[in-house]
Amino acid sequence: MSDKLEILGDPDAESCDGEVCELPAHREQAVMNRRIDEDRI
Amino acid sequence: MTEPIKVDVWSDIACPWCFIGKRKFEAGAAQFAAEFGGEVEVEYHSFELSPDTPVDFDGSEHDYLVTRGFPADKITGMLDRVSGIAESVGLHYDYDALQHTNTVLAHQLIHYAKAHGRQLEMKERLLAAYFEQGRHVGRVDDLADLAAELGFDRDDVVRSLSSNEYLDAVRADQELAIEYGIQGVPFFVIDGKYGVSGAQDASTFASVLTQVRDEKAAVA
Numbered sequence: 001m002s003d004k005l006e007i008l009g010d011p012d013a014e015s016c017d018g019e020v021c022e023l024p025a026h027r028e029q030a031v032m033n034r035r036i037d038e039d040r041i
Numbered sequence: 042m043t044e045p046i047k048v049d050v051w052s053d054i055a056c057p058w059c060f061i062g063k064r065k066f067e068a069g070a071a072q073f074a075a076e077f078g079g080e081v082e083v084e085y086h087s088f089e090l091s092p093d094t095p096v097d098f099d100g101s102e103h104d105y106l107v108t109r110g111f112p113a114d115k116i117t118g119m120l121d122r123v124s125g126i127a128e129s130v131g132l133h134y135d136y137d138a139l140q141h142t143n144t145v146l147a148h149q150l151i152h153y154a155k156a157h158g159r160q161l162e163m164k165e166r167l168l169a170a171y172f173e174q175g176r177h178v179g180r181v182d183d184l185a186d187l188a189a190e191l192g193f194d195r196d197d198v199v200r201s202l203s204s205n206e207y208l209d210a211v212r213a214d215q216e217l218a219i220e221y222g223i224q225g226v227p228f229f230v231i232d233g234k235y236g237v238s239g240a241q242d243a244s245t246f247a248s249v250l251t252q253v254r255d256e257k258a259a260v261a
Contacts, residue, residue, distance in 0.1 A: 005222075005235060006236065007236045007237070008235050008252075009237040009239070009241045009245045010239070010242070013238060013239030013240055014239050015058050015062075015226060015238055015239035015240065016053070016058050016090050016225055017090075017225035019090060019109055021056065021058060
């Protein structure tokens with residue numbers, strides 16, 4: 001994140017990162033799965 | 042009377058948390074207005090989560106996610122959870138009807154509406170069309186129909202989208218997102234100074250807006 005901004009709020013709030021839009025508890029694993037998939041490609 | 046607090050929001054159409062986050066932000070802004078009479082000026086900016094998405098995909102959202110490597114046995118539960126949270130803020134997501142598509146033209150339409158002073162209306166219309174009404178938001182004719190329903194000149198919308206009139210504006214928003222280091226959406230930049238990521242609780246948005254208001258009052 002740029003140092004132009006001071007980040008506020010809950011860092012675990014739901015957001016979409018690429019095509020990964022799961023609930024926070026599942027996001028980390030989903031990102032990992034996607035990266036493994038991309039590496040395989 | 043204090044001047045409105047500027048809130049720049051990076052967001053995509055094909056982003057379930059962006060619509061939910063929009064509702065939560067609106068609730069937070071309403072709390073801020075009720076408590077302090079504070080006003081916000083909101084501007085939406087383009088962010089494509091998946092720019093390589095095809096315009097047309099013959100299948101459901103579940104089918105699409107399978108093609109992208111998501112485990113099939115997890116997808117239904119995932120979509121149900123998202124839909125449940127959407128319901129909690131008054132949104133009725135219909136993943137069975139949703140038509141997955143590329144959103145670059147929809148972003149151009151939002152810029153078109155902004156040039157006509159109606160950006161917020163178009164943003165809301167596109168999100169509802171995509172998540173709640175199963176409308177296609179990736180093709181010129183479909184987008185022109187949606188715009189015409191809001192009273193825009195359909196022929197002029199077709200002209201604008203067909204010529205990629207606002208593609209540079211979309212790209213400029215994306216460049217600015219990179220400068221800010223934004224990787225996920227929704228992302229709210231408040232008063233050009235504070236970053237708030239994701240579909241936060243309404244109270245969080247109200248709290249940040251109040252903080253900005255207090256800081257501005259202190260230096261006034």
